[in-house]
Amino acid sequence: MNAVNTWRRVLIGASVLALLVAAGSAPVLAQQLGSFCVPALKSADGAQIYAHICQGCHMPGGKGAVGAGHYPALAGDRALSSASFVALTVLNGRRNMPRFARRADAGEFYFALPVLSDAQVAAVTNYVRTHFGNHYRGKITAAEVKALPR
Amino acid sequence: MGEGTIGMSMSRRQLLRMIGMTAGGAAMYQAMSSLGFAAGSGYAGPPRLSGAPKGSSVLILGAGIAGMVAAYELRKAGYKVKVLEYNARAGGRNWSLRGGDRYTELGGATQECRFDPGLYINPGPWRLPYHHQGILGYCKLLGVQLESFVQVNYNAWLHSSQAFGGKPQRFRAIRADYHGHVAELLAKATQASKLDAHVTREDQEKLLASLREWGALDKNYAYVKGDSSSSRRGYDKDPGGGLAARPVLSEPLRLSDLLGSGLWGALALGDLYEFQTTLFQPVGGMGVIGQAFARELGALIRYNAKVVDIHQDEHGVRATFEDTTAPGSRQSVRADWCVCTIPLSILGQIPMNVGAPMAAAIAAVPYAPAVKLGLQFKRRFWEQDEQIYGGISYTDLPISTIGYPSTGYHGSGKGVLLGGYVWGVDAMEFTAMTPQQRVARAVEYGSRIHPQYPAEFDNGVAVAWHRSPFSMGCFGMWTEATRAQHYDNLCRFDGRIVLAGEHASYLPAWQEGAVTSALDAIGRLHQRAVAGGTPA
The missing domain is CATH 1.20.1440.240 (de novo design (two linked rop proteins))
Structure with missing residues (x-):
């Protein structure tokens, strides 16, 4: 729900792309070309959010990756047994994982970071807990996400 | 990495503007000097450290710019120095991709760069402001030749997909x-x-x-x-x-x-302190600096060394590492002191016995998402058809930037453009794609500005910084709040360990931040070592 708002807040950066959007022009062309995030993020479901954002680090299939450090595999990760742990991590970030809840400091960046609604945090949480071979029970709701600290 | 500083230095700029408005120019200049602004990056010439306690040693983790500056100066001061580097090459984010280079990103996708001889793309930093006297000083010292980097080109394009029928404007x-x-x-x-x-x-x-x-x-x-x-x-x-x-x-x-x-939004970019004329680039690619350091340091650098544990006691520091060419192997190096330049994105995952303040600081800084694309074309159509020699076009499309080479003008062969410098949410999406998809998408977007793209495109490479095995992100994304709470704790010594790198600077993403943080760290290390005599 906040992707466009986030873009509007990026006025401080003298970057033309931010200002263009700030001037009120939704990037329709980007949408035509199949770009996902800015125009479509606010209506994305859990699977789409995973495919277009999360898998950049956690990889297709939730396989994770190892280099000098690692991105945790979500497939078979027992930490996912707690839905609220997953939702909290998405909301507030954890170490190198950024925060996906609305952030008061968004205006400090010259680029837009994605913002997920409570319903979307719930959706992507439920998605990763029931895919990649995971079968964790108990869906989290948007209302439950809303009640989490951030 | 260029635009990286726009947002970060804004608060300082806003402060200065406020001072300038209320107190006039003289007060502003005084404030500027005391903030280290008018005086440059804080680089005060090469350090003159000497008299290292006999037999004292320093272990340096990471052979990027910060680590190699530290190694170069500490060796000169008389320390026994060892550097551990994860990659098979030196430089870290100081890096140029050239024809024949192979790059495997996290997840396993391997790209083979197929650029013609002499052509390159800098996936990381690509410009050197004239006032970054630290990194420029090392270029001079190491014999790295410089040429002008064109930032502002009056004949380049400003493009909005929503204005003037999508037609780019000069x-x-x-x-x-x-x-x-x-x-x-x-x-x-x-x-x-x-x-x-x-x-x-x-x-x-x-x-x-x-x-x-x-x-x-x-x-x-x-x-x-x-x-x-x-x-x-x-x-x-x-x-x-x-x-x-x-x-x-x-x-x-x-x-x-x-x-x-909205195109006026791009007019002042070249007025930013970091983008003002004169800017430089090393002849042959930014990676030439890292290569020159590596030649200078020679066998001091141990490559293919993945640090898996850092442990200090009252006498020294021991790093345990895996030789990545022999998976599962374990070796260790011990020294009296440790300068750790490993990016926080990775350091936060390595067991290290430091106190809570430094540990919290390391965990507090996520890394900025960014993707760069290098596209080779069959001819330099931007020069031949459009009279664009160097400089940058800006667009509201996710690629944001098309950078034209500031070298090789009028070349009759192929040419390489920076085909996109993607940020934030768009960078996350580009990162989630395969390298081939990223390149295809950049060609698709770029053709809206240069219709020659589809016919002239030859091949391309895409570096998504969060998929980089050695940095897992582009640069430390500090905020005012995290700086206030954690920055000093990140930079302070913890026992025998001190951190350095762009993440330990107020010049995020700039090599000058790596240089000045390394010099500051080793200056304090030297003071301690001298004061403490020869550690046992």
Whole structure:
């Protein structure tokens, strides 16, 4: 729900792309070309959010990756047994994982970071807990996400 | 990594502007000096460390710019130095991809760069401001030749998919028209006595004269089609020689179209301190700096060494590492002190016995998402067809940037563009794609600005920084709040360990931040070592 708002807040950066959007022009062309995030993020479901954002680090299939450090595999990760742990991590970030809840400091960046609604945090949480071979029970709701600290 | 500093240094800039408005120029200059602004990056020349305690040793983790500056200076001061580097090459994010190079990103996708000889792309930093005297000093010291990097090109494009029918506009025309219209408005306000409360009558005459000059106004203080405006914004047909010499003047854009386009948003980029002329680039690619350091340090650097544990006690520091060519192997190195330059994105995952303040600081800084694309084309059409020699076009499309090479002008062979510098949410999406998808997408977007793209495209590479096995992100994304809470704790010594790198600087993403943080860290290390005598 906040992707466009986030873009509007990026006025401080003298970057033309931010200002263009700030001037009120939704990037329709980007949408035509199949770009996902800015125009479509606010209506994305859990699977789409995973495919277009999360898998950049956690990889297709939730396989994770190892280099000098690692991105945790979500497939078979027992930490996912707690839905609220997953939702909290998405909301507030954890170490190198950024925060996906609305952030008061968004205006400090010259680029837009994605913002997920409570319903979307719930959706992507439920998605990763029931895919990649995971079968964790108990869906989290948007209302439950809303009640989490951030 | 360039634009990285725009947002980060804004608060300081805002502060300075506020001081300038309320207290005048002298106070502003004083404030600037005390903030280290007017005086440059804080680099005070090469350090003159000497007299390392006999037999004392330093372990340096990471052979990027910070680590290699530290190694170079500490060796010179008499320390026994060892450097551990994860990659099979030195430089870290100082890096150029050239034809024949292979790059495997996290997840396993391998790209083979197929650029022609002499062509390259810098996935990381690509420009050196003249006031970054630290990194420039090491270029000089190491014999790294420099050439000019063109930031502002008046003939490059500003593009909005939503304005002027998606037709890109020349930077020159947008700039001239913006200045011209603003100057005309101010002149009108002045002549209508709307500024009487702010400007004396005598100064109003001077203001009007200056507005005519600055905005290319005509004798009536109007910004209109004429010799004056065309001499700034360019001509429909340029003046030449002979019978067909006569220029054809161009028509300025209307103010409302200009304002609505948002293209004015890119006009001041080149006015930013970091982007002001003169900028430099190393001849042959930014990676030449890292290669020069590596030659200088030789066998001091142990490559393919993945640090898996860092442990200190009261006498020294031991790093345990895996030789990545022999997976599962374990070796360790011990020294009296440790300068750790491993990016926080990775360091936060390595067991290290430091106190809570430094540990919390390491965990507090996520890394910025960014993706760079290098696209090779069959010919330098931007020069041949559009007379764009170096510089940057900006667009509202997710690629944001098209950078033209500031070298090899008029080359008759192929050429490589920076085909995109993608940020934030767009970078996350590009990162989630395969390298081939990223390149295809960049070609698709870029063709909206350069219709030659589809016919002339040859091959490309895409570096998504969060998929980089050695940095897992582009640069440390500090905020005012995290700096206030954690920055000093990140930079302070913890026992025998000190951190350095762009993440331990107020110059995020800039190599100068790596240089100045390394020099600051080793200066403090040397003081401690000398004060403490030879550690056991």
